[in-house]
Amino acid sequence: MKEPMIEKSSHVSRRRYEREQKARAEAEKLLEEKSRALYLANEELNDRSDKLEEAVVARTIELQLALEQAKAASIARSRFIATMSHEIRTPLGGMLGMIDLLVLDEECEEKTELLNYAKTAGSSLGRIVNDVLDFSKMDAGVFVHEDENVDLRALIEGIQILAQANPDFPNRQINCHIAEDVPQLFVGDASRIRQVISNLVSNAIRYSTDGPITISAHSEDHPKGALLTLEVRDHGIGIPEDKFPDLFKDFSQVANSLTAKAQGAGLGLAICKRIMDSIGGKIDVESDYGEGSKFWFELPIEVTVSDSSADIASQAAPAVVLDGKHVLLAEDNVINQMLITRYLTRLNMSVELAENGRIALDKFNPDTFDVVLIDIAMPEMDGLEATKRIREKWVNHTIPPIVALTAHVLDAIEEDVSIVGIDRVLTKPILFEEFETELNSILSTAAVSMDAMSEQPEEARSIVRLPAGLSKELFSYFLPKELEELSQKFVNDGKAKASDISQALEEGDYVTAKSHAHSLRGSSLSLGFNDLAGLAKKVEELPEPFQLTVAQELAGQISLKVTEVEESFAPSSELPS
Template sequence: MLVQRILIFILFSCSVYGNTLDTIKSSLPRKEILKLAKEASDLLHESNFEKSFAASRIVLRYAYEKGDNYLIAKSYNTIGANYEQLSEYDKAILYYKKGLSFAYKAKNDTIKNWIYDNLGSLYCFEKKNYEEGIEYLKESLRFNEENKDTTKIVTTKLKIAWAYFDIKLFNEGIEYLDFVNQNKSQYVDNSKVVVLNMLNGMYYGNRNKHAMAESYFLQAIELGIQENNKTDLSYSYQEYSNYLFKIGAYKKAYEYLVKYNQLSTDIQNSENIKRAKRVGVNVELDDYKRKVDSITAVNILQNHSLRKSKIIVVMFIVVIVVLLLQMYTLYKNYLFKKKSNKELTLTNAELIVAKQKADEASHLKSQFISTITHELRTPLYGVVGITNMLLEEHKELENSPHLNSLKFSARYLLSLINDVLQINKIEENRIVLEELTFNIEDEIEMIITSLSFIAKNHNNAIDVELDPNIPELLIGDKLRFSQILINLISNALKFTHDGKVVISAKLVKIEGVKHFIEFKIKDNGIGIAKEDQEKVFDTFTQVGRRDIDYQGTGLGLPIVKKLLELFDSTVAIESKLGEGTTFTFTIGFDFDPQKTTAIINNIEVDLSESQVFKILVVDDNSINRLVTQKTIEKRNYKCEVVGSGKEAIELVKNKNFDAILMDINMPEMNGFEASKIIRDMGVKTPIIALTAFNKDEITEEALSVGMNDIIVKPFETTVLFKVINQLIYKG
């Protein structure tokens, strides 16, 4: 660091002895440069991006040589417009803003207006940053109104109306659209009439005036085809598809969505754009070259000064002395590090041994949790199943407090087991996020419905605030996302009485297809003391139980924290005793219509019919056999039960079954061994593992012996019959 400071001091001191370079004078008259700048702009409008880029580069070079701020601003504006046409939006913004800075230096309102208009259009319709884009467009509108240029006023107001309509602010945008409609006969040409009809279609579609909306959309599409206006035609296809989807005409909406995707692809893949991208790189290289040339010129001056300066000798001696001192310091540091490394090597060896012991302990813990949860799930399956059977077969016991308490206790214990397993799976990095398409509003509504009993018991109201800018269909792991919301909302309801819980979702950022949404769960309940706010995320920790016994495992918030880490997110807490608590987190979900369509097309549909199937149940536990048999026979299926794998093999030799439900943990011969023998016999009947083991632990072995699927006990009957029917129909 000291050496660097001394070198900088030397260069600064010597620079006073340098000579200035002669100013480079352009050999081209300004009139010719202006003519070339106009040619670059004309080539852009003709979509000849390659030649437009090349001409703009030449203009920019001469403009810098002359120091002509107007020409520099105009060139940067043309280059930015070329990049915008190539969908290189970040580069376009960079060059537009460069141009704007030189336009202010040139004090030229016309070029300012061009650039404000270009920036506004780009931010609104490409970057989807409508707030900033509308501000730029309004600034452009101000210039146009001062100049009383009605043609440009109409064009700018058309864009502002479009921007407001894109974000569903129809009341704010209608005044601008009305102005355009009033002046369309005189100032709206064929290049704008497609968009005007499309916006009228959007407005009347929002007002549910379907006949008018349909008419305007079809006029926009017809004119777009006639004028071969591919860009505006693609927008018309897209907005018409959105409108059709809104009114429930899904098939027709899909057809126009396909047309939009095809036309967008054609526009993007044109040969002119591919060639122009290569040429466009040269513009950036010119910028860098100018910077390098500038630095080189300074270096030449400094070197020339150093050669003439006597003080350089003294300075170099000082540098050499400093370097020698630094070398000595480095040598001393080397000796010190050598000693430290030896100590670190010994410490690392101890750490390796400690890590091995920790890994072994972690493995034993996982094994213990797996065994315990399996042993608990097996009797729980019987308890839950028999309780349901008693309630169904003896309707007079439906209101029995004893049976209902038994059912609640069993489900509460099952919830505790699932929470412990969830924590264990996350800690061992055994959870991989899935990609499913879902609607945030639907997920929140389902969660609120499932938690309505808690809200009712505590006399709480639930409000939902959703940002309209959030896309309707997103892609992500909706199961893990729902687990996060369920834990936070149930917590808020549990610790709030006679109050309100507010669930809000707001779109805060867009990066490519990734849409970042901020969620807030706010209540006006008992609140959490400041000293306890960090503790609530510790496993099995509960606070605020001094006055009232709030039931719970103490695992809800730790699960929330760990699941959010899988989404590369964190949870923030704001709380005050007696006033309530707010939990805030942000998750990025993908918005990709093409990928969404592919996911929806691949969803398996339950083809269950009223057909009667014959099912074989293999389970060594007599209570579990009875529960499973009753569950199956209640569906009017035929069912046979056996208590071991050997009995199942003998039975399969002589009888045909549509499906086999196979327990895993059985004496003498387990379910894996029995399944392998059945497959070796050539039997193709679907085999479903019906087990208390965690699914992740046995999936690989189950597939290797020929099992078709796994269902974990206790299970929902709808899940069981869905899997049975899907496997039978696939076969």
């Protein structure tokens, strides 16, 4: 009986063993399959990783190439804009100038009327060209801004004079009300602020038929220094409220009975808004349809002149008689030679012509000329190089005003103009009335400086040493000895500031470096050292985190520039008497 039980037990054990063996085999097979699948997945992942890395590298190369192409395109576009500006404005300026001269000489009313129509059409073309060029510069990212001392009262006075002299809109009354709380001088981009105000005044005249145009300004306290508010009000046709959103759009005009007559591309207000946005301001409009409009802007400003200095600066410049003044005109374009010579002759000024910068340099003598008018683009030697060599050869304070006459885009040459020491830039085309006004302003400013020097005792003038590049306007505010002390203090303070900036940058203290740079920029602008102010501004605009090598290079340039100012102090015997 026991044998079958043993046989049965053995049979069960064998079946269990076989099942276990089969299960083990299946488990091993499954594990092998999973391992194989994992291996293949890992291989595929590695392959995809390699391909992804290759794709990233290729895409990075593509992006770098695209960036380089974009930069090249931007540079090419900037050059194209500058070239087109010069090529369009030069013949346009000659045409308008010749028409202007013909109008002055023409006695036949019928011909005068035809000439005025031609002049109006040419002026409208000039406005459109300027607007399109400005708009293109903004789109291309080459519409730059420069900080300088802005005299709002003088700026508005110039706009008022030119607007009232516009023959297309005779007898228009333009009133100005500048509150006493508006600082005499503040840091800003004078050319862009002038452009905005001029555009608002021009629109007010063109879109109204009668009634006065009023320019008013006031300021109030602001963390930056002051908040300037300027308004231009007219009594014209007004603007419907539902059209307000379209006013500042590109190529947009609000249709009305005067739109066609106004003749524009619809870019003026759009450009004004872009300018205000880029310099931290705000522009807007208020209007009663059928009764008139008020365009206004607000702009935070940094005040640079105290109230006591403002009282001195606000004194009216003496009237300058242009009769008999001697001008050195450096101009290679035959049409412009004839035009400017005729302008000067009509103002009873004598002219010495130089066909290029080299000839101008040979003919120049500070005792001979009262003003130098110099073109920028000339063969053999351009106006920038000629100005630079004049300033190197003679002491700065003995040199009469040097004025650039150019058809170039101002942004493209502004930094170079500042570096070589050109006192003012007049952009072609320029009409006779504007030319006369600008010359009066230029020579009046120079006369104030010379009178301030000549009124001082000889001993006060004979013992001072002043640096090259010092703003001539300062002679209206200070005695020579005071300027010497101020300049020396600036140099000492500049050395300390340069050292503090360098140390702060090495320690990674961007806030302190920026604070010292801001202080140095303000004092540099006040004394007329614009290139040094530009370097300080670059420190202020360093991105965080900044590259230490770039920052150290800037700090070194600032220190070197301060040293150059110190080494440029001229002996007292070389100052004008």
